[in-house]
Amino acid sequence: MTVDPTSNAFDIEIDVLVVGAGGCGLVAAIAAEAGGASVAVVEKLTRLAGNTLLSSGSIPGAGTRLQAEAGVEDGPERFVADLLAVSGPHEAEHLTRRLAATSAELVEWLIDEAHVTLTLVGTYRHVGHSVTRLHAPPSRRGADLVADLEREASARGIPVALGQPATSLILRGGRVVGVVTRDAEGRESRIGAGAVILASNGFGGAPDLVAAHCPEARGTTYAGAPGSTGEALAWGLELGAATGNLGAYQGHAGLARRSGALVTWTVIERGGIIVDRNGRRIGDETLGYSAFAGVEAAADAPLYMIYDARIEADVASGQPEFAEIAEMGDAAAGADAADLADAIGVHADALGATLADAANAAAGGEDAFGRTAWGFGPLGAPLRATEITPGLFHTQGGLMIDDDARVLRPDGSAIAGLFAGGGAAAGISGRAGGRGYVSGNGLLSALGLGYIAGRAAARDTAAKRAAE
Numbered sequence: 001m002t003v004d005p006t007s008n009a010f011d012i013e014i015d016v017l018v019v020g021a022g023g024c025g026l027v028a029a030i031a032a033e034a035g036g037a038s039v040a041v042v043e044k045l046t047r048l049a050g051n052t053l054l055s056s057g058s059i060p061g062a063g064t065r066l067q068a069e070a071g072v073e074d075g076p077e078r079f080v081a082d083l084l085a086v087s088g089p090h091e092a093e094h095l096t097r098r099l100a101a102t103s104a105e106l107v108e109w110l111i112d113e114a115h116v117t118l119t120l121v122g123t124y125r126h127v128g129h130s131v132t133r134l135h136a137p138p139s140r141r142g143a144d145l146v147a148d149l150e151r152e153a154s155a156r157g158i159p160v161a162l163g164q165p166a167t168s169l170i171l172r173g174g175r176v177v178g179v180v181t182r183d184a185e186g187r188e189s190r191i192g193a194g195a196v197i198l199a200s201n202g203f204g205g206a207p208d209l210v211a212a213h214c215p216e217a218r219g220t221t222y223a224g225a226p227g228s229t230g231e232a233l234a235w236g237l238e239l240g241a242a243t244g245n246l247g248a249y250q251g252h253a254g255l256a257r258r259s260g261a262l263v264t265w266t267v268i269e270r271g272g273i274i275v276d277r278n279g280r281r282i283g284d285e286t287l288g289y290s291a292f293a294g295v296e297a298a299a300d301a302p303l304y305m306i307y308d309a310r311i312e313a314d315v316a317s318g319q320p321e322f323a324e325i326a327e328m329g330d331a332a333a334g335a336d337a338a339d340l341a342d343a344i345g346v347h348a349d350a351l352g353a354t355l356a357d358a359a360n361a362a363a364g365g366e367d368a369f370g371r372t373a374w375g376f377g378p379l380g381a382p383l384r385a386t387e388i389t390p391g392l393f394h395t396q397g398g399l400m401i402d403d404d405a406r407v408l409r410p411d412g413s414a415i416a417g418l419f420a421g422g423g424a425a426a427g428i429s430g431r432a433g434g435r436g437y438v439s440g441n442g443l444l445s446a447l448g449l450g451y452i453a454g455r456a457a458a459r460d461t462a463a464k465r466a467a468e
């Protein structure tokens with residue numbers, strides 16, 4: 001922390017300074033500029049490569065016009081009920097309500113004002129949503145979402161300085177008044193700002209912080225972006241900020257071990273199962289991809305997702321990334337259970353018995369793990385298997401904020417001049433562990449809180465100017 005009681009010596013002064021050029025930061029910058037503020041973004045990496053770019057770009061919106069056109073009845077109350085049913089009680093339920101209430105406005109603003117191309121995802125519903133609610137780029141790639149946001153920021157003349165990590169906040173009279181950045185040559189810049197928005201994501205890329213706060217995720221492979229190393233949390237704690245839901249994370253139980261590609265959970269929704277090295281199932285796969293990552297972390301690797309050619313064709317037709325898994329040779333094939341067991345090196349009798357039990361459950365019998373949803377029903381020949389490993393995508397806890405994304409102290413007072421969103425802020429995925437994550441929670445927190453923070457920061461700086 002740089003405490004600066006008197007000096008006015010800033011290299012540049014602007015209304016709103018955004019730290020991090022991911023989904024949260026770019027949306028915050030666009031929203032603040034739209035609110036009349038002068039804005040700049042500083043980004044640690046030399047190119048845009050945050051989690052938003054790695055994501056499939058799915059953003060939930062409850063009550064959007066796209067849903068209405070598709071005949072889907074939805075609204076914030078239903079969305080809040082869905083979110084809380086999965087997350088359980090947690091430390092930031094006010095954000096669950098705030099984000100659900102803002103979600104439709106956010107999706108429509110992204111389309112109309114930020115010129116992001118989004119369509120309602122009808123091919124899959126995904127974990128935790130009782131209706132079709134996810135909106136995504138047609139390609140289902142976060143890279144397209146980021147490209148659209150970057151284009152919009154550029155069209156609005158918002159500078160995005162790459163390779164300029166923020167290294168500390170500047171504090172004057174108890175108020176955050178700017179940040180210090182340092183470039184690759186070690187040159188420091190002091191940027192003065194009426195408001196600073198921390199959009200630098202969480203701490204998934206800092207193994208010591210993951211071990212301290214999310215011990216259950218220790219056995220997983222970090223598959224998120226390299227920039228998520230927890231600076232916002234460290235700065236906030238130094239300033240005496242409160243934190244929320246620090247133990248929560250988004251896992252993914254379907255990382256293809258060889259290629260690192262993501263095996264979409266739609267394969268499970270269609271009837272796929274997961275087996276361990278002994279050819280036995282390890283739990284109810286329909287718990288969801290985040291919750292099941294914790295189950296896998298405690299299981300006997302190698303692990304395989306087993307599906308059939310019908311599921312492969314169906315999912316590949318709607319999700320091009322999944323089609324690439326077969327193209328990359330990451331899907332072993334077997335004419336029957338014995339043939340597949342031979343191809344992946346598990347015991348044929350054990351795999352045969354597992355598939356017979358699963359087929360019986362999928363046909364209406366009882367499942368030992370209590371699974372009741374089996375998609376297309378029993379798996380049939382020819383079969384497929386992809387070796388998978390559990391991944392950690394994103395931490396879901398961070399600085400406690402209010403309904404306007406202002407960073408709060410434990411007594412509920414706001415730290416003047418400081419906002420946070422996305423992975424830098426407390427999430428809405430439960431108190432701890434990977435079980436509270438509903439599809440889209442990551443981007444809803446990132447883009448939703450970016451939208452809220454950008455607008456509030458622009459309002460604050462306009463009021464400050466008017467008072468001067």
Ligand SMILES: Cc1cc2nc3c(=O)[nH]c(=O)nc-3n(C[C@H](O)[C@H](O)[C@H](O)COP(=O)(O)OP(=O)(O)OC[C@H]3O[C@@H](n4cnc5c(N)ncnc54)[C@H](O)[C@@H]3O)c2cc1C
Pocket residue numbers: 019020021022023024025042043044045048049050051052053054055056057058059164165166167199200201202223224225226227228229231250262393394421422423424439440441442443444446
């Ligand atoms: C493979 C994958 C798939 C996913 N799919 C989805 C999905 O479909 N839907 C969903 O809702 N969520 C998804 N998620 C989660 C989602 O991507 C994240 O929750 C979200 O992108 C976080 O956005 P953010 O803006 O907070 O962080 P990021 O997009 O990571 O942006 C943060 C930026 O800040 C920069 N930064 C960090 N420290 C500093 C610093 N000191 N100074 C300057 N810059 C800094 C980083 O380099 C980075 O560019 C997925 C995650 C992964 C890994």
